[in-house]
Amino acid sequence: MLKIKKENINTLLEELMKDYQVYAPVKNGSKAAFKVIENPDDIFTGHVKSEYSPKSVFFPQSEVLFEYSKEGVSIPEKKEKPYLLWGVRNCDTKSIRMLDKVFGNARQAPDKDMYKDPYWKQKYDTSIIFNFACNAPLTTCFCNWFGSGPFDESGSDIFVVETKDDLIFKGISEKGKELLKKLSVSEISDKKDEEAVSELKEKAVSMMPEVTDISALYEKLPKLWNEPIWQEISSKCVNCGACAFICPTCHCFDVSDEGKNGKGKRVRLWDSCMFPIFTMEASGHNPRGNSVDRVRQRVMHKFNYFKDNYGTHLCTGCGRCVVVCPVNLDIRDVIKDIINYELNKKVPADV
Amino acid sequence: MCNGYLPIQMRVDKVLTENPDKTLKTFELSFLKDNDRENFKYMPGQFCEFSITGKGESPFGIASSPTEKDILKFTVNRTGSVTKEIHYLRPGDIVGVRGPLGNWYPVGKFKGGDVVIIGGGFAFTTLRSLLVYMLEHRSDYGKITVIYGARNPDLFIYKEELEAWDKRNDLILHLTIDKAVEGWTKLCGFVPTVTKEVKLDPKSWAVVCGPPVMIKFTLPVLKEIGFNDGMVYTSLERRMKCGIGKCGRCGIGSKYVCIDGPVFSLEELKNIPEAF
Amino acid sequence: MLQELKDTVKKLISEKKVDIVIGWKRGTLPGSASPLFIQTQEDADELIFDSTCRNNLTAYLTKDKRKMSKDYKKTGIIVKGCDARSVVLYAVENQVKRENIFLIGVPCEGVYEKKKIRAAVDGKEILGIKKSGNAVTITGRDFEIAVPDKDVLSDSCIYCRYPDALEYDVFIGEPRKEVDVKDEFAAVKEFEKKTSEERWEYIKSEYSKCIRCYACRNVCPSCYCNECFVDQNNPQWIGKTPEMTDSIIFHLIRNLHTAGRCVDCGSCVSACPAEIDLRIMSKKVEKEIKERFDYTAGLDINEKPVMATFCEHEKQDFIMS
Numbered sequence: 051m052l053k054i055k056k057e058n059i060n061t062l063l064e065e066l067m068k069d070y071q072v073y074a075p076v077k078n079g080s081k082a083a084f085k086v087i088e089n090p091d092d093i094f095t096g097h098v099k100s101e102y103s104p105k106s107v108f109f110p111q112s113e114v115l116f117e118y119s120k121e122g123v124s125i126p127e128k129k130e131k132p133y134l135l136w137g138v139r140n141c142d143t144k145s146i147r148m149l150d151k152v153f154g155n156a157r158q159a160p161d162k163d164m165y166k167d168p169y170w171k172q173k174y175d176t177s178i179i180f181n182f183a184c185n186a187p188l189t190t191c192f193c194n195w196f197g198s199g200p201f202d203e204s205g206s207d208i209f210v211v212e213t214k215d216d217l218i219f220k221g222i223s224e225k226g227k228e229l230l231k232k233l234s235v236s237e238i239s240d241k242k243d244e245e246a247v248s249e250l251k252e253k254a255v256s257m258m259p260e261v262t263d264i265s266a267l268y269e270k271l272p273k274l275w276n277e278p279i280w281q282e283i284s285s286k287c288v289n290c291g292a293c294a295f296i297c298p299t300c301h302c303f304d305v306s307d308e309g310k311n312g313k314g315k316r317v318r319l320w321d322s323c324m325f326p327i328f329t330m331e332a333s334g335h336n337p338r339g340n341s342v343d344r345v346r347q348r349v350m351h352k353f354n355y356f357k358d359n360y361g362t363h364l365c366t367g368c369g370r371c372v373v374v375c376p377v378n379l380d381i382r383d384v385i386k387d388i389i390n391y392e393l394n395k396k397v398p399a400d401v
Numbered sequence: 402m403c404n405g406y407l408p409i410q411m412r413v414d415k416v417l418t419e420n421p422d423k424t425l426k427t428f429e430l431s432f433l434k435d436n437d438r439e440n441f442k443y444m445p446g447q448f449c450e451f452s453i454t455g456k457g458e459s460p461f462g463i464a465s466s467p468t469e470k471d472i473l474k475f476t477v478n479r480t481g482s483v484t485k486e487i488h489y490l491r492p493g494d495i496v497g498v499r500g501p502l503g504n505w506y507p508v509g510k511f512k513g514g515d516v517v518i519i520g521g522g523f524a525f526t527t528l529r530s531l532l533v534y535m536l537e538h539r540s541d542y543g544k545i546t547v548i549y550g551a552r553n554p555d556l557f558i559y560k561e562e563l564e565a566w567d568k569r570n571d572l573i574l575h576l577t578i579d580k581a582v583e584g585w586t587k588l589c590g591f592v593p594t595v596t597k598e599v600k601l602d603p604k605s606w607a608v609v610c611g612p613p614v615m616i617k618f619t620l621p622v623l624k625e626i627g628f629n630d631g632m633v634y635t636s637l638e639r640r641m642k643c644g645i646g647k648c649g650r651c652g653i654g655s656k657y658v659c660i661d662g663p664v665f666s667l668e669e670l671k672n673i674p675e676a677f
Numbered sequence: 678m679l680q681e682l683k684d685t686v687k688k689l690i691s692e693k694k695v696d697i698v699i700g701w702k703r704g705t706l707p708g709s710a711s712p713l714f715i716q717t718q719e720d721a722d723e724l725i726f727d728s729t730c731r732n733n734l735t736a737y738l739t740k741d742k743r744k745m746s747k748d749y750k751k752t753g754i755i756v757k758g759c760d761a762r763s764v765v766l767y768a769v770e771n772q773v774k775r776e777n778i779f780l781i782g783v784p785c786e787g788v789y790e791k792k793k794i795r796a797a798v799d800g801k802e803i804l805g806i807k808k809s810g811n812a813v814t815i816t817g818r819d820f821e822i823a824v825p826d827k828d829v830l831s832d833s834c835i836y837c838r839y840p841d842a843l844e845y846d847v848f849i850g851e852p853r854k855e856v857d858v859k860d861e862f863a864a865v866k867e868f869e870k871k872t873s874e875e876r877w878e879y880i881k882s883e884y885s886k887c888i889r890c891y892a893c894r895n896v897c898p899s900c901y902c903n904e905c906f907v908d909q910n911n912p913q914w915i916g917k918t919p920e921m922t923d924s925i926i927f928h929l930i931r932n933l934h935t936a937g938r939c940v941d942c943g944s945c946v947s948a949c950p951a952e953i954d955l956r957i958m959s960k961k962v963e964k965e966i967k968e969r970f971d972y973t974a975g976l977d978i979n980e981k982p983v984m985a986t987f988c989e990h991e992k993q994d995f996i997m998s
Contacts, residue, residue, distance in 0.1 A: 079886045080792070080800060080952050097800050101950075111888065112918040115406045118454035122410060123497070153647060158660045163403035165645045165660065186818065188802050190706070275674050286712040288736065290892035292950045302649030305642045307455050308916045314455055316406075318643075319917050321650070322890070327908045328650060331640055332459070332481025335613070337653075337675065351652065358655035376892050376948035377732060378704040378711035457910075482911035 052236035053216045053243055062235045063090040063136070070134035070178070073107045075100040084135065093137065098188050103298035103370065104135055104142050105149060108173045111295070111320045115169070115305070119313045132176035141193045141368035143181045143205040145298035150174055151360045152301055178225055181206035185250050187257050190369030192382055194261050198366065200254035213246045262382070264353075264363075266389055271354040275346075279391050283384055284345035286377045291322030293371035293379075294348070299364045302328070323347050349384060405645040408452055408497030409437045411473065413490050419476065419558045425523050426488055427464065427476040427558065430496065441501065443467055445508065445530035446636060446664045449500030450644045451475055456486040460641040462663070463501065464526035466533035473498065476526045476558055502644040503663045506531050506634060508538075511606050515543040519619055521550045521592050521611025523558055527636055528610050532566070539571055546601065550577040550592040550615070554585055575599055593618040596626075603627030609635045617677055620667065630667040637663050637676065678783075678850040679726060682755070685781060685849060686721040689753050695779050698753035699737055701730040708789060708806035712737070715753075726755065728808060728830070731788045732896065733942040735763040739772045739901040751777055757785035759833065759942035761842030762975025763898035766938060769975075769982055772901060782842030784850045787826070787834030789813075790943070792952045794829050798822065832956055833943030836861040844978060862964045868957055880925065880958070886951040887924035889917070893945035893955055894931060899938045899974075906930060932958045937966045937983035940975045 054062055066072055067087075074093045075082040081101035082094050116123045138146075151157075154174060156165030184191070184200035193199060203209040207226030211218045218239050221227030230236070274280070294300040304321040308314050321328055324345075329338045338344050356364035365381070372380050411430040419425035432438035443463060452458035459481075465474035479488045490496065508531070516535065520528045528549075535542050547566070551557045557576065567574050577588035577595045588595055592615050601607075603626050609619055616635060623633055639651035639658040646660035654673035656662065670676040682700075689695045702713035702723040710729040715721050734754055756764065761780055768775040794803060798815055805816040806829075814823045827835055834840070838861060841852040860866070868876065891907070894900045906914050907927055915930075916923040941963060945955045966972050969992050972983040 080796060082800075098802070101800075112920065123407065123454065125404065125407070156646065156660075158646065164405040166403070166405075167645075167647055168404045168406075189804065190802075272672070285714050286737075288892070288895040290895040290948070291890040292892040292948070295888050295890045296950055301647075303643070303647070304650075304917065305458060305648065306917050307452075307457050308918060309455055312455055316454070316458075317918060318648070319919075321648075323649070325891075325908075329640055331638075332484060337639065347652070350654075351649075355652065355655035373706065374950045376896050376944075378706065378709050380705040380711075383705060482913070485911070 051239040051243065052219045052230055052233075053239040054219075054235050054237070055216055056212075058235050059217065060090040062233065063087075063093075065234065066134055066136075069131060071131045072134045072136055073104065074136040078102065084138075095137065098184065098186055099139050099141075099191075099368065099370075100137075101296070101370065101373075103145065103296065103368070104138055105145060105298045105301070107133060107135060108146065108170055108177070109149060109153070109301060113169060113318050115316045115318055117315045118307075118309070123316075128172070130173075132178070133173055135177065135179045137182050138179050139184055139368070140181055140198055140200070140202040140205065141191070141366040142298050143179050144193075144196075144198060144202075144366045145368070146174075146179065147205045148299055148356075148360070148362060148364060148366075149301055151362075157359055178207045178229060179205075180208045180210050181222075183209065183211045183251070183254070185212060185254055187254055188369060189259070190372045191367065192259055192262075192369060193367035194255075194258045195264055195382075195385070196363060196365065196367050200258065201251040211247045211250060213243065213250065216243065218243055218247055262386055262389070264385060264389065267353050267385065268357050268363075270388060270391075271350055273393060274388065274391060277391065277393070279387065280342045280346045283349070283379075283387065284342045287324070287341055287345050287379050288377055289324045289326065289341055289344060290376065291320075291324055292374050292376060293381075294322035294324060295320055296370045296374045298368055298370070299352075299366065323351070349388070353385070353388075405499070406643070408450070408458075408499045409434070409441075410495050411437075411498050413492050413494045413496060414472070416490060416492060419523075419560070420555045422555070423488075424479045425476060425556075425558055426479075427474055428487070428490060429465075430473045430475070430498065431471060433495070438471060441473075443501035444505035445534045446505035446527050447501040447503050448527075448641075448644075448663060449473070449475070449498050449502060450641070451477075451487065452497040452499070453483070453486050453490070454497060457483040458497070458499075458642070459483040459487075460502075460638075460644060460659075462527035462530070462636065464529050466530045466537065468534055468537040476523060478523045499644060502641075503659055504661070506608055506636075506664055508534060511535070512541045513543065515602055515605035516545050517601055517605045517607040518545070518547045518549075519592060519596060519607065519609045519611070520548070521615040522552070522556060524610045524612065524638075525549060525558055528608065529559055529562070531608060532572075536566075536569075536572065544573070544602070544605070545571070546573045546575070546599070546605070548575045548577070548592060548595055548599065550579070550595065550611075552579045553582060554578055591615075591618070593622045596622045601626055601628075603629075605632070607633045609633065613677065630671065633667045634664055635667070635670075637665060679724070682726060682781070682783065682849045683721050683724050685847060686715055686724060686753065686755075687718045689779065689781075690715065690718055690721065695751045695753035696749040698755070698779075698781070699734045700724050700755040700781075701726060701732070701734070704729070707804050708794065724755075726783050728786060728788050729806075730757070731791075731831075731944070731947050733757075733760050733763060733898050733940075733944045735760050735767070736896055736898040736901075736944070738764070738778065739767060739898070751779060753779040753781060755781045755783055756842045756845065757783060757788075757942075758837060758839040758841050758843065759785075759940045759975075760898075761844045762839065762940040763942065765844050765975040765978045766899065766940065768978050769980065770938075775978065780842060780845040780847075782845030782848040782852075784848075784853050785834070785837075785840040786853070787830040787837070787840070788943075789829050790831040791947050792949075793831075795952075797824050797828055831943040831946065832864065833941045833946070836863070837941070839976070843976060862960065862967075864957065865961045865964050868961065881921060883954045883957075884925045884928055885921040886953050887919060887928065888951055889919050889924065889927070890950060892948040892950060893928075893953075896944040896948040897931075897935070898940070898942065898944070899935045900931065902934075906934075928953075928955070928958065932962050935959065936962045937970070937972060938974050939963055 083102035084104035153167040153170035206222040209220040352364040415429040417427040641651040641659040651658035698715040701710040704711040767773040
């Protein structure tokens with residue numbers, strides 16, 4: 051493991067900024083979001099986790115697919131340095147790796163490039179993620195339900211632990227190890243540092259909530275399809291898109307042409323399965339016409355469908371939706387309610 | 402890098418109005434570039450994203466058959482904002498097309514077997530593609546039966562071709578309308594009822610496409626006759642936006658209609674409550 | 678008071694005077710409450726009412742998402758002053774029949790604003806919030822601070838003249854009566870003193886934070902259109918991007934659509950994940966309506982909606998000649 055003194059972080063970042071476009075948490079209004087930094091001092095570390103997830107680095111809320119005019123279509127040429135993400139928590143690192151399964155690959159035809167997303171790949175394939183351990187997880191964190199934890203290194207390119215005076219670096223991926231070799235400001239860490247790291251880890255892990263066993267979730271969900279539990283869960287949902295837009299793994303989008311007089315751009319925009327128009331067809335028919343259907347869809351997609359297709363839950367337990375939901379529809383409660391739901395129990399006739 | 406979001410440009414060559422109300426039009430398109438023409442290889446049942454830049458993009462099943470060289474046909478029902486704009490198109494206009502997308506009717510599996518095609522209203526588009534394809538390779542297939550229903554005689558699409566198919570003796574065509582009208586000499590009654598009456602061989606392959614209510618009532622009839630779920634196919638419609646399995650709008654269960662379909666066997670749909 | 682509230686609700690349920698009662702229960706986050714739908718006596722045991730009961734629950738009466746007023750013959754609902762005004766608005770606008778709603782009024786001492794609490798502790802996570810007199814103690818993992826309650830109460834509450842339900846079927850607790858807030862439009866007047874450039878800069882910087890999640894619209898009791906103009910695509914009125922111009926159009930049109938109809942409950946402000954100052958424009962519109970038409974939304978169930986009436990003597994100086 052390597053380390054640098056905290057006072058040298060800016061020097062390191064300046065060095066990295068020569069070769070990379072560096073994204074890090076910066077102040078966005080009263081909250082933190084991942085944005086490209088022009089100066090190491092732009093970085094804002096005051097919040098444990100950026101309130102807006104870093105998915106927007108690779109999958110912005112609005113992204114131009116191409117420009118069109120009467121002459122035809124053209125893709126705006128982008129010459130960018132590779133992306134480097136600094137200060138990412140493991141829940142978000144994992145989310146980005148999940149999204150790559152969707153955008154970077156083609157599950158039904160892995161060899162066909164037309165099914166891979168070029169806009170994602172252009173940014174993602176050369177990117178590198180500095181995953182920072184969480185010394186003080188929030189009470190809304192529940193990554194440990196998904197087998198992860200505040201000091202989970204998996205998925206990182208470079209794993210970073212912030213100790214009292216230093217940042218300790220550990221290369222995880224080949225890409226990460228290569229980069230660490232090239233950095234000029236680092237020194238080798240010693241046993242004392244390792245002790246400090248394990249001490250921090252122990253403390254952080256102890257701050258995590260009790261683990262809820264979610265192993266039954268995937269198989270149980272389809273059996274609940276017609277159960278009244280969905281009425282109960284969805285009753286308070288107001289069908290806004292706050293949870294989906296704040297979620298690091300939600301990735302559904304809309305495509306819209308923006309322009310006039312034959313000139314403009316086709317853009318893709320984040321969308322949410324909570325919105326009634328998400329599935330509305332031109333005929334007026336809506337396959338998911340009510341809130342119950344839509345809330346069920348979101349839960350099914352996260353904890354059943356995605357696992358069917360990609361082998362993992364589409365949730366990393368970051369807890370952002372818990373914080374942001376205007377009616378406190380807490381996904382942790384939803385998961386627990388589903389797990390504890392008794393199938394075949396008698397339902398009063400008037401429900 | 403290959404870009405699945407980028408349409409190729411095609412020219413509208415012919416516009417055919419299919420019904421007196423002018424709500425259904427068939428557009429015949431040709432390729433502008435030679436390499437687009439060469440690269441565009443498709444099978445019956447696949448779909449395209451059809452766009453007019455600035456107005457938006459919508460998915461449509463390809464109505465032409467791969468055996469009809471160098472052109473693509475789409476039949477468009479005017480319902481929303483994009484289809485309205487498409488209906489304004491005139492010969493010579495340039496449009497964007499992405500595709501071919503999705504899977505196709507398993508014509509390879511059908512080889513040597515009898516095939517029943519059941520369609521309703523303007524959802525006959527990819528069924529036309531399938532039928533034309535099979536007629537071009539007629540000797541590959543056994544008995545071909547077509548049941549095609551519409552609310553009234555005006556609402557059949559491809560009327561000239563229907564007449565020609567009706568005259569052929571290597572194909573059985575049952576045309577039916579919901580309620581008798583003067584001058585109509587073919588069948589009367591809903592598609593499910595006709596399906597029951599015409600005595601189909603349950604060992605056949607079946608392909609069913611039409612409005613949701615038609616599909617809903619036809620499938621149990623096929624089951625009753627004894628068709629095997631694995632041999633009955635349908636093509637699903639959802640609001641596909643990206644067409645390449647990313648945008649999530651066409652999800653039914655864990656399947657995405659755009660990449661896992663649009664063609665599914667009943668066997669595959671059995672455990673997906675959202676499918677119908 | 679809470680026990681009386683629970684007993685009243687239980688009685689209503691057991692005597693079948695209502696099919697359902699909407700109230701609040703303790704939320705899963707410190708200092709939060711969550712909507713509670715009460716259909717049995719046991720459900721009522723979860724009821725709470727305090728300064729965390731932020732949501733204007735009347736939104737559940739009309740929204741496409743649940744349409745309580747259609748699902749149930751008679752709906753009971755626990756209302757603060759602003760919430761009750763929403764029900765008056767619904768009745769005036771023929772969205773619900775007043776006789777189908779049973780209003781349980783409660784005395785409101787104002788509710789906490791999430792945004793202000795976060796600001797008071799620099800965005801750190803809070804673990805507890807406790808009120809004692811006019812002070813509020815906020816605790817976190819490594820801090821405990823006490824602030825005057827006006828620092829964390831919603832602006833809508835600080836400037837609220839009608840904390841008690843004016844319209845109710847039963848009132849639990851001691852009403853606070855109409856409050857003299859001196860100048861409810863103080864913030865708007867401050868804003869108006871700025872130059873137009875400064876005002877534009879402020880509006881731009883606030884609305885550029887919008888992520889177009891529509892939480893503001895979806896929690897708003899006055900926004901009950903089955904199809905919102907932003908969702909229409911034939912014609913498409915505005916772009917769907919989160920770019921500032923599109924976002925500003927969305928918010929300003931929403932302000933106009935709720936002109937003379939906004940009860941200043943503050944639901945939009947607290948629902949906004951981007952913490953946009955949504956109130957400045959809605960209050961500005963409210964002030965205009967007050968000055969021009971001497972009208973305040975949701976006060977009089979027999980008065981026609983201000984935007985649906987016209988009198989010849991009304992000021993018309995806004996019409997350009």
